[in-house]
Each structure stands twice: as structure tokens, then as C-alpha cells.
Amino acid sequence: MAIIAKARAMRQALTPAEARLWKALRALRSEGLHFRRQAPLRGYYLDFFCWDRGVIVEVDGSSHLSEDRVRKDRVRDAVFAREGFVTLRFDNLMIRDQLQSVVDHVCAVCL
Numbered sequence: 001m002a003i004i005a006k007a008r009a010m011r012q013a014l015t016p017a018e019a020r021l022w023k024a025l026r027a028l029r030s031e032g033l034h035f036r037r038q039a040p041l042r043g044y045y046l047d048f049f050c051w052d053r054g055v056i057v058e059v060d061g062s063s064h065l066s067e068d069r070v071r072k073d074r075v076r077d078a079v080f081a082r083e084g085f086v087t088l089r090f091d092n093l094m095i096r097d098q099l100q101s102v103v104d105h106v107c108a109v110c111l
Contacts, residue, residue, distance in 0.1 A: 003040045014038075017092040018047060018059050024103045025057070033110050042083075044076060053110040056080060056087040059095060 014022060014037070025035040025048055035057070039049040048057040060073075077087045086109060090102050 015059065015061060015092070017061070017095040020099060021048065021057070021059060021090075021095050021102065024099060025106070028103070028107065028110075031107070031111070033107070042079065044079075050110055054085045055106070055110050056085055057106055058087060058089045060089050060091045 018037070022035075022037055025033075028035070033050055034052065035048045035050050036046075037048050039046045041049065046056050047059050049055070050057075058073075073089070077089075080087055088106060088109060094102055
């Protein structure tokens with residue numbers, strides 16, 4: 001139960017970039033794309049996840065710039081790639097300045 005509680009708490013504490021992207025991803029439901037936010041899977045919490053298409057979307061803030069964090073993200077992405085999932089990573093600035101390009105890219109990968 002702690003996993004579900006943590007996911008719920010994380011959904012309530014989205015960063016501004018995550019909240020902005022979430023609003024855009026939710027609008028894609030009309031195109032048949034259903035994303036979940038802060039979805040727990042294999043011991044990780046995925047920022048956004050479209051189970052039907054096997055697409056994970058991650059929003060990377062400044063904490064993802066450290067060498068250690070980059071290595072951990074690569075390991076995590078490899079774990080999911082072995083299971084057939086695609087991970088897309090976007091930094092906060094891309095979501096702030098190029099939201100439509102980000103959404104277009106997500107759609108292209110999903111469809």
C-alpha cells in the first residue's frame with residue numbers, strides 16, 4: 001500500500017513542467033492515447049506512461065544533470081527497453097518553451 005500512497009502523493013506534487021505536460025497529454029485522450037501520471041512500475045515511478053503503446057515520458061529537471069543521475073537514468077531506461085517500452089526524456093525548458101513540439105514527438109512515437 002505504501003507504493004500506491006507514494007504515487008498518489010507524487011501526483012499531488014507535480015512540478016510546473018510536469019503539470020503543463022500532463023494537461024497536454026490528457027488532451028490526447030481524444031486521439032486514443034491514455035497516459036497515467038506517476039505510475040509505479042518495476043520499482044520505479046514513471047512521470048507519464050501510456051500502457052497501450054508502451055511509451056514512457058519523463059520530465060527531467062536539473063537534478064538529472066549529475067553524472068550519477070544520468071547513469072541511473074540510463075540503467076532505468078535499459079530495464080524498460082528490454083521489456084519493449086520506449087522512454088522519451090524531455091527537460092523542463094523544452095516543456096516550457098517547446099510544448100507543442102514535445103507533444104508532437106510523443107504523438108509520433110505513440111501513433
